Amino acid sequence: MSEFPEIETGGYAPPVSKAESAPLEFEVDRSSPVPLYYQLAQQLEGAIEHGRLAPGSLLGNEIELAGRLGLSRPTVRQAIQSLVDKGLLVRRRGVGTQVVHSQVKRPLELSSLFDDLQAAGQSPATQVLRNETEPATAQVAAALGIAEGSDVVVLQRLRFTHGEPMAHMCNYLPPGLIPLDNAKLESTGLYRMMRAAGITLHSARQSVGARCATEAEGELLAEEPGAALLTMSRTTYDDTGRAVEYGTHIYRASRYAFEFQLLVRA
Amino acid sequence: MSEFPEIETGGYAPPVSKAESAPLEFEVDRSSPVPLYYQLAQQLEGAIEHGRLAPGSLLGNEIELAGRLGLSRPTVRQAIQSLVDKGLLVRRRGVGTQVVHSQVKRPLELSSLFDDLQAAGQSPATQVLRNETEPATAQVAAALGIAEGSDVVVLQRLRFTHGEPMAHMCNYLPPGLIPLDNAKLESTGLYRMMRAAGITLHSARQSVGARCATEAEGELLAEEPGAALLTMSRTTYDDTGRAVEYGTHIYRASRYAFEFQLLVRA
DNA sequence: GAGTGGTCTAGACCACCTA
DNA sequence: AGGTGGTCTAGACCACTCC
Numbered sequence: 242m243s244e245f246p247e248i249e250t251g252g253y254a255p256p257v258s259k260a261e262s263a264p265l266e267f268e269v270d271r272s273s274p275v276p277l278y279y280q281l282a283q284q285l286e287g288a289i290e291h292g293r294l295a296p297g298s299l300l301g302n303e304i305e306l307a308g309r310l311g312l313s314r315p316t317v318r319q320a321i322q323s324l325v326d327k328g329l330l331v332r333r334r335g336v337g338t339q340v341v342h343s344q345v346k347r348p349l350e351l352s353s354l355f356d357d358l359q360a361a362g363q364s365p366a367t368q369v370l371r372n373e374t375e376p377a378t379a380q381v382a383a384a385l386g387i388a389e390g391s392d393v394v395v396l397q398r399l400r401f402t403h404g405e406p407m408a409h410m411c412n413y414l415p416p417g418l419i420p421l422d423n424a425k426l427e428s429t430g431l432y433r434m435m436r437a438a439g440i441t442l443h444s445a446r447q448s449v450g451a452r453c454a455t456e457a458e459g460e461l462l463a464e465e466p467g468a469a470l471l472t473m474s475r476t477t478y479d480d481t482g483r484a485v486e487y488g489t490h491i492y493r494a495s496r497y498a499f500e501f502q503l504l505v506r507a
Numbered sequence: 508m509s510e511f512p513e514i515e516t517g518g519y520a521p522p523v524s525k526a527e528s529a530p531l532e533f534e535v536d537r538s539s540p541v542p543l544y545y546q547l548a549q550q551l552e553g554a555i556e557h558g559r560l561a562p563g564s565l566l567g568n569e570i571e572l573a574g575r576l577g578l579s580r581p582t583v584r585q586a587i588q589s590l591v592d593k594g595l596l597v598r599r600r601g602v603g604t605q606v607v608h609s610q611v612k613r614p615l616e617l618s619s620l621f622d623d624l625q626a627a628g629q630s631p632a633t634q635v636l637r638n639e640t641e642p643a644t645a646q647v648a649a650a651l652g653i654a655e656g657s658d659v660v661v662l663q664r665l666r667f668t669h670g671e672p673m674a675h676m677c678n679y680l681p682p683g684l685i686p687l688d689n690a691k692l693e694s695t696g697l698y699r700m701m702r703a704a705g706i707t708l709h710s711a712r713q714s715v716g717a718r719c720a721t722e723a724e725g726e727l728l729a730e731e732p733g734a735a736l737l738t739m740s741r742t743t744y745d746d747t748g749r750a751v752e753y754g755t756h757i758y759r760a761s762r763y764a765f766e767f768q769l770l771v772r773a
Numbered sequence: 774g775a776g777t778g779g780t781c782t783a784g785a786c787c788a789c790c791t792a
Numbered sequence: 793a794g795g796t797g798g799t800c801t802a803g804a805c806c807a808c809t810c811c
Contacts (some may be wrong), residue, residue: 274788276799296748301776313801318778326592328710331747332712334778335809341748407668442771444594451735469717469735472724472764480597482562482607498716498738503767505708540807542780568796579782585798600797601790 267310277312281320289340290330297483300330300338328504329368354400354408354490355430361406363402367427371397374416384476384487392416398426399461412488431486432477438505441480449473449499468492533576542580547586555595555602555606565598566604592771609703615636620666620674620756621696629668637663640682647679650742658682664692665727667741672728673762697752707746715739715765728759735760 246307269280288294300306300321303422307317321338323329332338358365374392382389396412412431414421419438426434432442451470459466471492533554537544554560566587574581587604590596598604600746624631640658648655660756662678678697680687685704692700698708716738725732737758 252769266791278799304671304777314803316800319799328748332778332806333809337777339747341746444768444770447767448764448766449715449737451737451760453719453733453735467733471715471717471721480607481605482594482597494717498714500711500712500714501767501769502710504710504770544780570796579784581783582781585780598797599790600788601795603796 269310269312276307278316278323279308279320281312281317282323285320285324286327286329289324294339294340297343298340300340302337334404353430353432354410356433358400358402358407365407366401366404368399368401369396369423369426370399371395372421372426377413381487385413385415385484387415394418395419396421396426396431402496405496406493408490408492409458409461410490412486412487413484415484418485435485438468440485443478443480443482445475445477447475453496458491462491464493464495471497471499473499534577535576544582544585544589547576547578547583548589551586551590552593552595555590558632562606562608564606566606568603619696619698620676622699624666624668624673629674632667632670634665634667635662635689635692636665637661638687638689638692643679647753650749651679651681653681660684660687662687662692664699668762671762672759673725674756674758675727676754676756678752680752681750684751698735701751706751708751709744709746709748711741711743713739713741717760724757730759731762737763737765739765 246422263307263410267281267284269277271277273280281488282324283352284320285300287293293432294300295451299472303314303317305339311318321330321332324339331341355367357502372394374394376390377385377393379389381393382391385393387393394414394416396414398412399406400408401412419434419440421434435442452467452470453466454462454468454470456466457458458464459468462470472490473492474489475487476484477486505506533547533550535543537543548700551560551566552655553635560566569583569587570581573580576583587596587598591604594605596604597607621631621633638660640660643651643659644655645655647659648657651659654660660680660682662680664676664678665672666674666676683701685706687700701708718736718738719731720728720732720734720736722732724730724732724736727742728736729741730736737760739758740755741753742750743752743754
């Protein structure tokens with residue numbers, strides 16, 4: 242497999258390359274507006290990504306690293322901590338800081354279907370079926386945390402890849418949150434429009450299920466009635482905890498599966 | 508304005524109760540082995556959960572808070588930061604730290620189906636169908652990051668709630684990771700056994716899809732052939748980045764849906 | 774015992790927001 | 793202009809791990 246003998250022992254004994262052969266050079270630019278800890282974190286992350294810091298290797302203690310860089314220990318710790326939070330490093334008291342035994346690639350973030358597809362080179366397209374304001378039903382009101390009967394924007398879209406239908410999406414948004422121009426909606430994703438409007442997305446609560454397609458759903462998505470569909474409902478919150486979107490979507494299970502990463506919270 | 512009008516305006520203007528009427532008392536115990544920042548974080552979290560700190564209310568600036576508690580500012584910051592990471596607080600430069608506009612409940616963590624069901628009062632039960640060692644297929648080896656053909660433990664279980672089958676689970680584990688006693692497996696969940704063995708779970712990469720049940724699957728899960736099934740494959744990693752489990756599971760869509768929360772990574 | 778990360782302090786200056 | 797969080801420093805002592 243790999244060139245370095247990462248493998249050993251059935252148990253767990255951590256094989257540690259004690260002397261990092263090449264101490265690796267890092268440098269910070271004190272005239273830059275970029276925080277020092279962030280500069281260091283980026284350089285460390287780059288070194289890990291590019292394999293200059295091998296998985297399992299020790300980082301060298303914080304105090305010495307701080308001295309070598311001309312930084313204080315708390316600053317170095319802040320850089321290291323940010324990478325620990327990202328899952329790239331592990332700290333062990335009395336042992337040291339090592340590069341994680343890799344395997345875990347970059348965690349998926351909260352992304353829109355549109356971005357996912359585009360990133361996968363799937364050339365997504367959108368058709369807006371509906372874009373209007375109506376009173377919120379009890380379910381929608383509860384999801385968005387607004388009063389039942391108050392106005393919400395209802396959005397219904399069909400998502401295509403390579404000219405084939407792939408998902409039917411129904412979204413509800415608080416009125417006036419962002420301008421919902423049909424042309425814009427057909428050329429980009431909802432999340433991207435929100436971010437562009439200065440909304441900082443923070444988290445989303447999702448529920449994923451499955452069911453068999455009804456006749457109408459089959460027609461809409463070019464599937465036989467009875468075909469498996471993936472269903473998803475999601476409420477998205479911004480960084481102030483305000484619900485900015487609630488959606489119920491259905492996907493053709495034959496063409497789509499959710500990929501995501503869950504993190505254990507301390 | 509009035510004193511605590513938390514509600515207002517259709518737009519977004521944050522209505523802030525400038526003077527927190529009752530400054531709220533916090534206290535730390537310096538003789539406790541619990542870190543000071545952690546004590547403070549817990550008290551703040553409790554105050555938020557119990558509504559003593561209203562959503563949207565300001566926390567008071569860090570320096571004053573530090574003074575009132577007899578702590579240094581970095582310590583107070585560490586406490587606050589941990590709650591910001593949890594999504595309970597938002598910091599705004601030049602404004603202050605406020606309690607998130609709630610709505611977001613506690614984020615779901617990486618949990619086992621067993622724990623989920625038990626928490627929901629569903630009295631889960633498990634039947635072990637298979638528990639043996641065999642050579643890893645290419646797919647399993649890739650997921651676990653081990654050599655193809657090397658030994659892995661294969662586990663097949665059926666999960667019941669209220670005496671009804673609910674899911675069929677097939678797991679692969681590195682050999683010798685933990686003792687896999689059948690009796691233990693039938694009385695608890697796999698993750699709980701791992702945690703008890705000192706393994707710190709860190710993250711899991713999942714893929715969720717759907718398909719229609721085959722005849723055999725229908726029989727196993729007491730569904731008609733063609734019924735919608737939810738499929739999930741998951742690789743779980745510990746805090747060193749080592750894959751500790753790979754599983755492919757199928758669930759009766761009529762009885763189960765995944766609930767989870769995604770966070771936006773900075 | 775030596776070395777590591779974990780915690781904590783008491784200051785400092787800066788950038789940003791509100792007004 | 794005043795107040796807030798964001799960053800940074802130069803120390804200190806402790807708890808844990810390993811030899």
